[in-house]
Amino acid sequence: MTMTTKPVDNGVNTEALIGAREALSQAPEAAEFTWRASCTWAGGTYSRTKIEGFSGLGQEHSHRQVFTYEADHPECFASEDRGATPVEHVLSALASCLTAGVAAVAQYRGIQLRSVTSTIEGRMNVLGILGADPEVRNGFNAIDVRFNIDADATPDEIEALVAQSQKRSAVFDIVTNPTNVSVNVG
Amino acid sequence: MDTTTVVIGAGQSGLAMSHRLTERSIDHVVLERGEVANSWRHERWDSLRLLTPNRESRLPGWRYDGDDPDGFMAVPEVVTFIDSYAAAINAPVLTGTAVTRVETSSRGYQVTTTGGVWNCEALVLAGGAANLASIPSLATTVPVSIDMVTPMTYRSPECLHEGGVLVVGASATGVQLADEIQRSGRTVTIAVGEHVRLPRTYRGRDIFWWMDAAGVLDERHDDVDDLVRARHIPSPQLIGTPEHRSIDLNSLARLGVEIVGRLCSIRDGVAQFSGGLANGCRLADLKMSRLLDRADTWAQETGIDVEDAPLRFQPTSVPSDPTLEIHLHRQAIGTIVWATGYRPDYSWLDLPVLDRKGRIRHDGGVISDAPGVYVLGGNLLRTRRSSYIAGTEQDTYELANHLHEYLDRHACVKAKAC
Incomplete structure (x- = not known):
């Protein structure tokens, strides 16, 4: 890491986020x-x-x-x-959620970011949505995300940023874990 | 019956506190539902050994004095260790005395037991952090034909029903049970969420030697960044064996154990696992490397002579296409082992000290909502060492001082009131 006296600014207000976490722990109903x-x-x-x-x-x-x-x-x-396509909106949601997480975690850890880019790919066999093969699922078989990050940090610190952003990501959780979904008419 | 202080629980913590109170001439009794070291005697599996080497087996005024300071005590040895301590300190233990209710009283606190009622000014809750197995609510969705065991009911692989075994959780308990059940010839799948990976030895020395030397075990509860989270981190993937071998997901995979993500749900007999396995493993690898960095930095700065050079371990090898679903019947799973942690039982505690999750609100063991009441045991009670037997030394010293001061103040207030 380079020594710098300039305060880290990734444009994320972590003090407010930490304050919110404290406040909501005391008033859990407000967190819903x-x-x-x-x-x-x-x-x-x-x-x-x-x-x-x-x-x-x-x-x-x-x-x-x-x-x-x-x-x-x-x-x-x-x-x-x-x-x-709707599935591309899902990819967009996942990438932007992880990116927001990278920025927030970097701010909290005092890491100045210069650039964060990522590419995301979801692999899908469309025989599933076409109803042509009952053994093929409709959704993605797998999703790959690749980040490129330029920051004042070691490679391990950057890896840890990306790992922590997954751990705290809503969309990562939504796509990796089952959710009960009810769809009704009227 | 009256006494100044009641200690609930005659395990290592309660006995250590008893010794501290005796040193200060504070009148007390130790109430024990069963026998001394009851959980160790009756609620642990056969092959279990301590995670900490014998040199770390210390209680106030008492330490391991055998000829294998680097070895790991088996459970019968732990029982003997604690039993001998109880005898040596002449602890005033009332065995077979279960507490059924604790409430406030004019004197301070009233403790109702199966052997009568005690009134006291101060109270120490030392019944342990591991009274009940903590089982997720999705256990209710497990098909009835599948047997479920917890680390408190599991004894050995021979006692399991026929068929494959799904171990849920990758703490020390989870990986140890997966290891021994797979070695017994069963097919084991382990569901892995957040976990802590540690090598048994590093640069020729036990990992606890490093954590002690580099000050990790002395980190205090009020210096930890996120205490609630830190207290709920699973125990590190370690096993105490005569060979000092390491245990982790890589070693389990080499044995043939299937590694899957966190168990998320069971629907129509199909268990679903999280797709976040790779990240959980990456987090654990990175965290282990940070700890080893810290050890190396410490060794370099202090100039200590360590024989072996620094090294880094192979990253956890995650299957490229981990299983996301298992049909429990079709894949002949006969048993689910819930290695999902423990929790204390406070069903008898009628004091306004629990938070909305049923945990005691305390500051390093001091319960400010019930002055004169203290809690011992559990992860990071006061320091990282609190999770292990040796933590009782300092924790009981500091809390006994606090308790002593409380009694002095209390007596003073009462004298003025008269």
Whole structure:
């Protein structure tokens, strides 16, 4: 590690996060959050999902703006490719969750980041979603993420950043562990 | 019946505290539900040996004096060690006396037992951190045909039902049981979540020698970054054997044990395991390397003569495509071993000292919500050494001092009130 007197700034307010952790440990009911999205079919395999509000800390919250995500399927699936596929949105969610974690952990550990990039690949046999082979699952067989990180840290410290970000990642947990899902109509 | 201090539990902690109280001429009794060292006698498996070498087997005024300071005591030796201590310090133990209720009283605290009621001013909870096996709630979803055992009921591989064995948890207990069950000729799968990997020996010396020398075991509870987490870290993957061999996921895999991720759910007889196995192993490898870095730095800075050069161990070799699901019947799993930790039993404790998770709120063993009440035992009670027998020396010294001061203050307040 280089010796530096410049304070580390990755743009993450870890004091606030640590304060929140303390506060929520004392008031566990405030730690219960609900995240929401609403989706509208827009013809074909195309849909738009809006994300506006969520609840937590005992109250409703609104994002600073409404975020809209479009999803579709590519032309080789006889669709019009008006948005990324839903499975690519999952890859995006995983990569961005891990990246946020890397920044937060680096800030907490006093490591200055200069650049963090990653590529993510999910391998899938589409015979599953096509219903052509009952032994093939619908989802990914495996996901590979590769980070490239330039930071004031040793290779082992960078490895530890990435490992810790997985340990604290919501999306990593969501994709690696089962979740009960109920889907209802009306 | 009246006494100044009641100590609950006649294991190593309760007896060590009894010795400290006797040294200070504090009148007390030690209440024991069974016999001295009861958990060691009745609730441990046959092959178990201590994780710490004999030189670390110390109680206040008492130490191992055999001819194998580097060896590891088997359970009968531990029982003898503690038994002899109880006799040597002439501890006022009432055996066969189970505590059924503890509440406040005008004197301080009232302790109801199967052998009568005690009133006291101070109270020491030394019943141990491992009274009950901690089993995850998903145990209720295990098919009824599968036998379930805990480290408290398991004795040896011969006692298991026929069929394969799923060991859940990769603490010292989990890896030791997976190791001996696989060696007995069974097919073992081990479900691995967060774990701590340590070599038995490093540069020719026991890992406890290093952790002692480099000050790791002396790290205090109030200096640890995240105490709640630190107290819940599984015990390190170590085994005490005459050969001083290491045990870890690589050694288990070489025996043929299948390594899978953390057990997440059992649905329709299918056990599902986390896909996060590789990261759990990476975290443990990195953490082990940091500890070895610290040992090497210490050795270099102190200039101590260590025969062997620093080295780093092979990373944990994680299967490239680990199993995510096991159909318990089709794969003929006959037994699930829950090596998922222990917890204390406080069902009889009627004092406002438990947090929402049923754990005692305390600061290094001092329970501020019940003045004059202390707790002993458990991970990182006061220092990292608290997890091991030798931790009782310093922990009971410091808490006995605190208790003594409390009694003096208490007597003073009462005198003024009169």
